[in-house]
Every structure is written in C-alpha cells, then in structure tokens.
Amino acid sequence: MPPEPLHTNETALLQRIAEGDEQAFSTLFAAWATPLAAIAMKILKNGYARQEVVQEVFIKVWLYRDKLDKVENLGAWLRKITVNQSLLALQRHAANDKRLEAIQITQHPPIDNTSAIELKEIRRLVHEAIESLPQQRKIIYHLNRVEGKTTREIAEELQLSHGYVRNALSAALASIRERLTASGMLILMFLLHL
Template sequence: MNAYLQDNNQLFQLISEGDETAFRQLFHLYVPHLRAMAFRIIQNESVTEDIIQETFLRLWISRDKLKAIEQPRSWLYRIALYQCFTYLRKQAVHHRAVASLTPVEPVFSPEEDMTYAFMKEQVGIAVQQLPPQAKRIYLLSREQGLKIPEIAAKLSLSPNTVKNSLVRSLHSIRGHLKQLGMLFPLLILWLLKL
C-alpha cells in the first residue's frame, strides 16, 4: 500500500474517532482538488463553495462509517460529484418548470396571424370600453403583471373587489368577442396581453 493511500486511510481512521485536527488536515488537503473539479462542472463559484461545504459536512456526519472505506480519495470525489449532479438535476427541473410557465408567443400561419392580430385589437377596443376603475384594474393585472393583492393595495381596494372587477372585465371582453363571432375560451383572454 503506498504512503499516500495509507495517510488518507489513517486520516479517515482518526476522523472516525472524532479527531478534528485530522478532519482539518483532510479538508485542507482535498479542498483545492475538489473545488477545481466542482467548478468545472458547475461553473458557479458560490455554488461550488456550497458543494465543498456539503461534501465535508457529509464526511463529518458519516465519520462512524469511515473505517470501512478503502479508497478515501475516491469516496470524497464521489460525494462531491453526487452533490454537483444533484445541483444540476435540481437546476434542470427548475428551468423546465420556469420555461413551462413562461408564456410563449404562438407561431401562426399568415391567416392565423391576421386573426390573432384582429382578436388582439378587439380585446383592446373592449378594454377601452370598460368603466375607468375596471379598466385600470385590468391593465394593472395584464400590463404590469400585478397580482390581485398588489392591485388591491395599490388602489386601496379589497382583494375581493379587485377579483370581482377582473371577472366582470373578462366577461365583458368575452361578450364583445362573442358578438363578433369569436368564441374563445376564457383562458385565452386571461393569457392575451395588450
């Protein structure tokens, strides 16, 4: 057994007995290598630091199992890699969730594009015909993206008043479109921004 592996095994043995000095020594020995590896994968300095901390935290928490580990270096790298891939997996899930919530402009054929533009114009006309307060609430909701409680606070109204106003506005806009023979689900009106 080479001296390097033996030293690592000895450090793991000491750490398993609760030796904090051995833990610090192992920490200083491996942090530069683990940091370089994690940064190559993550490409984010603060997340890399979090991964290093989590790796050594797991080592300390699992110190009673360290005596059985034959390849300390491989074990540490495996923990750090696991932390990196866990982070990347969570980021991928987060990005997919955000992408699914982000409204995407639909791709239309020229005829559909004209219909869409006409409908958007008619929604604008219907909004202009709303009573002043209803129009203001609708525009705060659609143009500024404010939520009902935010609109209520901004206009000194109750959230129920704002919600009822939005429902009546959408009903009025839908009625305007229905008169023109444009039958669209309420969800389309909700997503359609001027």
Template sequence: MHEQTDIEREWLIKLSRGDGSVFRELFDHYHPFVYSFALRMTESDPIAKDVVQDVFVKIWVNRESLHAIENLPAYLNRMTRNLVLNGMKRRAHEESLIRDLFPAGNERNSTEDATLAKELEALLHRAIDHLPGQQQKVYRLGRMKGLKHEDIAEQLQISRETVKKHMMAAVRSVKDYLQEHGGPIGLLAICLLKLYR
C-alpha cells in the first residue's frame, strides 16, 4: 500500500487552504499517471485527455477537503476509473447520465464543475480573442480544430515554419493572458493547456 509522502501531504494541506501555487506542482507530477491509466482503459488519446481535465477540475473544485486524503495515487486512480466508467455509461445510456454521474447529494459539486468549466472556457476564449489576426487563426485551427501544421499551412497559404512561429507566439500570449487575468482559474487553465501541446 502506498505510504503518503511528506510532499504529497504538504501539497494537499496547502491546496486545501487555498494555496493555488501548489496545484501546478501536483498537476505536473500526476497528470502523466492519470493520463496513462485513462489511456489504458479507453485506448483513446482524446478521451484520456478529457478524463485528465475532468480529474483535475474535480481536484480544484474539491480542494478544501483534500487534506483528508490519505493515499493520493489511490484517490486519483479511483477518480480516474470512475470518470472513465461513467463516460462509458454515458455513451451507452444517455438518459441515465445524471443518475450515473451525480447520485443524490452531489448536486452541488456537479453544479460547481459545470460553472468552473464555463468560466475556464470563457477565459480561454477571451485570451484567444486578444491574439493578432494570423496567430488567432493558426491557434484556432491547431488547438481547437486539431489540424496539423502542414494542414494549417496549406489552408492559410503560408509556410509550415510560419505556422510554427505563429503557434509558439500564440501559446505564449495565451498563457501570459491567463496568468495576468485569470487568477486561480487562470492557473488551472494553464495547467490544462499542457495536455494539448
């Protein structure tokens, strides 16, 4: 059985007290673990990335109660498994989604999750809207539509190297915007952006 390490205990206590700076450390340390576990279960890179996002959004939403966790890897493992299984149920039984995901008593957390997801999306859209024209086009095609650099270059009639430069500049600008205007939610958004490099 995993023995809770001092650093894990410290992360959880600090985060439960509202110290958002440790969230990035926790995310950097554990998101490969969550991703690889989700990938093994789903055999799908996009779904595994969505699961990672859901796991860490829930960690953030429930941060005040994290100090009570005694085995962080087991907690993450269980949450990942539940989210994957719930996702499978959702695809198979759309009408029972609410009952499967949010049994009685969890309405508050489900509402917080949905609210946070909307805030993250709105913040990211504001960051993208602040990009210069060509950077914005490259970013939207690459990050939001999933096109490869070659396809973006062809669509915009520019070189692959130019696409790469625009993308690097856009990612840097988006992160700067999130850091400057997002507060704690910006920190969460920056961490989640790492999933979609």
C-alpha cells in the first residue's frame, strides 16, 4: 500500500497533477507502481506484460489528469484501471496467439499433390470424428477449439458445471484420438495437439 503521507495529502496531490505538476505525478507513481504491479502480476502471470499494464495505467492517469478532481477514492480508482488494463492485455495476448497460430498454419502449405491429398483426407477424418460426437460434446468441442472459449466460459454459457465441461471436452478429444488412431493417422494427433 502507498505510504500514509500520500493518503493525507491525496486531494492536494491530485490537484497538483491536474495542473500538470510532474513532480506530484512522480510522487504518485513512486507510491503506487509497486502495489499496482502486484495486482497486474496476479492476473497476467507475466513480468513483461505486468510492466506494460502499469505503464498504461499511469499514461491514462496523466492523459486524463484534468478529470482527477472527480476521483473520490484514489486507491480504488487506480486498482480498477489496473484490473481493466490487465484484462485487456489478456485479450490482446489471446488474440495475438490465435493470429500467430493462423500464420503458422498458412506458412506450411502442402509441398506437392500427395501432401494436398493427405491433408484433405486428414481434414475429412477429423470432420467425421467431430460429427460422430454426441451433440453436447460436439458443442463443447466447438466452443473450445473453434471459438477459443475456456472451459469456465463454456460452463457458464451452457449453464453446466465446470467439471462436467472439462470431462466432456476430455472425452471428446479421446474419442477423436481413437478414431484417428484407428484410421492410421497417428501424425494427425501430433499436428492437431489432440
């Protein structure tokens, strides 16, 4: 938590920052950077991302300093901004991971006609394996693997228990693996991370 003197002079400090006082802003940063970094780290579990979030928080404070007179509880306000920025960072990282995965897939086109035929056969087998799943497992698989939702998000959306969704997804993946193994497509399991 920030040192006690900051609490007693909070209004005056915010007023000085609102007027563009960089020294007052430095005082705020020194008092709050470490506690806010700890909050971001709990959410992000990544030191570099944590630093980015803390920087974003203080950039926002500086950019919107003219509105600081409306802040009633500085600590709660800074923590809220930190949580929101951390969640945005998680979304950005998830989106970047998906784009990277898509780029990697498109960078490995079939080498020849035989590879193209094999890839087409693999896709057909995967599609058949997914279509053979019971309806609810198929929905859970689609929400997780195609839409990228977590098992917790799926459980909430379908109003099922988290444990049930995890088990259903595991069963769906096991069923797809079995079908591909029976078809002699062992390499497919590696390619699809099943």
